[in-house]
Amino acid sequence: MDVLDANRSKPLEGGASFSLGNRLFRVVWMAAWLVLCRFTPPPLHGWRRLVLRLFGADVAHGARVHASVRIWHPRNLSLGANTLIGPGAILYNQGHIRIGARAVVSQRAHVCASSHDVRSADFQLILRPITIGAGCWIAAEAFVGPGVTIGDGAVLAARGALFSDADPQTIYRGNPAEAVRSRQG
Known part of the structure; x- marks a missing residue:
């Protein structure tokens, strides 16, 4: 994904974390989403799907995908x-996010697929992919942290923060999120 070596690029001193090609692609992407999608009415999901695919x-x-969604890099989605x-x-x-069929990521939820190496003096960027299984629900304003895999049918309650893997068909809540009960009963 074109992540640069923080020891050489010095992002803490204003250097880049990603290659020039990556940064230019994202500028074009953000401009395209703003112009082509950001102000489209809610029913135009097909149009936004097309732009994402392009x-x-x-x-x-x-x-x-609603018009007000923010996507950092469509190739990683x-x-x-x-x-x-x-x-x-x-x-x-920044790292890949995979969301399964019939899953819901509710309003203002945040799914973050990268972090930094805290042992590195330069805080080297680390990409950590996220997988959200089929039939999951990430409720309003919840946070899914880097590297998390959420099993099929799991639920993360509103404003919950999940930093470790979640079992299938299980409801989680809190910060850090903890299993509350099975969705089945």
């Missing part, structure tokens, strides 16, 4: 069939 996202049929990404959600996908 910029390299893997978007299945029926996926719905996979959305399953009939997935919903709600208004104001942030997909900070």
Whole structure:
């Protein structure tokens, strides 16, 4: 993903964390989303799917992405069939984010697929992919941290913060999120 060596690029001193090509692509991407999608009415999900695909996202049929969603890099995004990404959600996908079919990422939720090496004096950027399984629900204003895998059908309650893997069909809440009960009973 064109991550530069922080020891050489010195991002803490104003240097870049990504290659010039990556940064130029993101400028074009952000401008395109702003002009082509940001102010489109809610029913135009098909149009937004098309724009995402044109910029390299893997978007299945029926996926719905609201106009106010922020996506850092479409090439690092996979959305399953009939997935919903709600208004104001942030997909900070420096690393890859894969969201399964029929999953919901609610309004203003934040999914973050990168972190920094705290042992590095230069805080080297580390990409840590996230997988959200089929039928999951990431509720309003929840946070999914780097490297997390969420099993099919799991739920992260509103404003919950998940930093470790989540079992399938399990409801989590709190910060840090803890399992509350099974979704089955």
